[in-house]
Amino acid sequence: MANRRNPSDRRRARLDAARLDELALAYVARFATSRAKLLRYLSRKVRESDWIDAGDAMAACAAVADRMERLRFLDDKHYAAMRAGAMTRRGLGVRRVRAQLFVDGISSDDSGEAIAEAEEQALAAAIGFARRRRFGPFAVRAADDPALRERQMAAFARAGHSLALARRILAVAPGDEAALAALDGEAALD
Structure with missing residues (x-):
């Protein structure tokens, strides 16, 4: 069996303000992020390590985030x-x-x-959602089952669309090119 150490035996990484700045720079270089997400990441790194710097860790996190904003890495x-x-x-x-x-x-x-x-862009997004999920005018056949219609309405709601918009799109029968063209025209889709 391989030598495996107990997680409690592991030494925690040592972290100071300079290393925190390096971590932040690597994070913003890899991910598009907001100030709050960067602060969450940095505070998690502080919690997971031993802070060895003389200053306050959370103040160092805020200072690093301020520096990243000044350098325009965060907007x-x-x-x-x-x-x-x-x-x-x-x-x-x-x-x-x-x-x-x-x-x-x-x-x-x-x-x-x-x-x-x-x-x-709400209508265009809802039409794209219906197209991707094959609901309403994009379905293979009409959804006559009320339970299926309820599930489709629930999927629209989970995706963040209004129920009125979902009803409007689901009311278009599959293959009704005129109604679909009218929806596309209203949404300014090609």
Whole structure:
């Protein structure tokens, strides 16, 4: 059997402000992130290690995040726009976008434009979601089963779309090219 040490026997890594700065730089180089997510990452690293610096660990985390913002490696407004755009293109609705930006620690000031853009693209995102999941006009056959329709409505709701929008898309029968073209035209899709 291989030599395995008990996890309690392992020595914790030593961490100081300089190493914390290196960790932050590597993190922002690898991931698009917000200030709050970077602070969560850094505070987790502090908790998992032995802090050997004379200063306060949380103050060092905040100082590193401030430095990353000054160097323009962090920009919450740009992150919000990027994240909301990606989620909308995946077919997720405004409620889901708003919730994810909240979880990512983006303030309402920084997320306002991104959420407004997601609201403008709500119909296009819902149509994309229906196309991907083969609901409504993209289904192989009409969904006459009320239980199936309820499951489809629930899927729209979980994706963050309004129920009115879901009903509107599910009301279009499969193969109804005129109604689908009208929806596409309203959503400004090609």
